[in-house]
Amino acid sequence: MELAMIGLGRMGANMAERLLRGGHQVHGFDPGAPAREQAASRGILIAPTLEATIAALPSPRVVWMMVPADVVDSTLDSLLPLLAPGDTVIDGGNSNYKLSQRRGERLAQAGLHYVDCGTSGGVWGLAEGYSLMIGGEAAAVEVLTPIFQTLAPAADRGWGRVGPGGAGHFTKMIHNGIEYGMMQAFAEGFAIMQRKQEFGMDLQQVADIWRDGSVVRSWLLDLTADALRKNPGMAGIAPYVEDSGEGRWTVAEAIDLNVSAPVITMSLLERLRSREDDSFADKLLAAMRNEFGGHKIKQG
Structure with a gap:
């Protein structure tokens, strides 16, 4: 699929690169020139303006927003005049689900689809895949399936539609x-x-022991063991x-x-x-x- 990633911070750029590796064509835009330049070096198609980014997409357009929660509405304000009925906006950031419900209603009035996608995976997502908790109309989510399958740890796990608009960010x-x-x-x-x-x-040793066979074994424990290995006394923190x-x-x-x-x-x-x-x-x-x-x- 072809889509635009709006917001090319670390997580947005990593997600865009994972999509590229999965065979999707990704356009990207960020208000910061350094972020655009770095993304371009990773193979993401960069345009100098948001208008040019959206204009480069085929219809119906798919736009993924990966921006801070406090600029989602202003980003939507900039996007809406550039979109047409049938286009889809995905909000992959940490938005409040109540605001996502309102945004879904706002976009629906303009004939647009709004999909709220709770995204977990952090800096490891590029290599390991992302956990995706998706809210929105079932038909709209189904069309986006190839994107979610590429971003997830595997095509058949780690992602799913959990309910209507707002349910993704609630989850x-x-x-x-x-x-x-x-x-x-x-x-x-x-x-x-x-x-x-x-x-x-030796706390790092204890963490390593617990990582195998223990009831509390988890990825979070793996990361804890790694942190203790790097800095046993938490010096400088x-x-x-x-x-x-x-x-x-x-x-x-x-x-x-x-x-x-x-x-x-x-x-x-x-x-x-x-x-x-x-x-x-x-x-x-x-x-x-x-x-x-x-x-x-x-x-x-």
């Missing part, structure tokens, strides 16, 4: 919430072992953990649906806590203990 949101909990559990477990200094444990927003959306959805999700919620709160270099709450806790029990306050 990716829950996926990321689960990921938060898994990462937190691994981090806490290894922290306990690291603190047990009398055993002098600040204890500050970002969040992409999807963990927050998952917790909010759990509250809306009256679903208890304490592990995901606490893993999100721990990420927020990691950013407190000077915690007022902890200082107040120490003061309270002193007030009611006379416990010593550590001077800072």
Whole structure:
């Protein structure tokens, strides 16, 4: 198939290259000239403007957006005048599913198809393939099957239509919430072992042991073992953990649906806590203990 990839950051460019390797013809555009130049060096067909990129596509056109969530609407604003009824826009970024539903309705009014595709695979996707959670009209998704089969780890696994518009990004949101909990559990477990200094444990060795036969074996554990191999003491890494927003959306959805999700919620709160270099709450806790029990306050 022939399509355009809009957004040529690391993941977008990698996806475009995987599609090229699979025999698809990929046009690409990014507002940044360095990203366009790098993509061109990888064989992606680059035009100097978004208008020229879309004009080069045969009808009905397929446009895959791989842009940050906060510029999806502005990108759509630029795309819509260039598209015609029957064209399809795929949003492969981490958009909020409620916004994806609204965008689907907006494009449907213009006779366009909107497919929301939750995408997981990160920097390894080029070699290993991507997990694709797809929402949208069944007929529109079916037409795009060759693209999804190429991007996935295999033609028959790692991808699928999970429901109507919005379902793809909803599923990716829950996926990321689960990921938060898994990462937190691994981090806490290894922290306990690291603190047990009398055993002098080699944490990378433990991770490698668990990678085979253990109930907790996983790709995430593989990556953890690799991180410990490269930097056993985590030297030079600040204890500050970002969040992409999807963990927050998952917790909010759990509250809306009256679903208890304490592990995901606490893993999100721990990420927020990691950013407190000077915690007022902890200082107040120490003061309270002193007030009611006379416990010593550590001077800072």
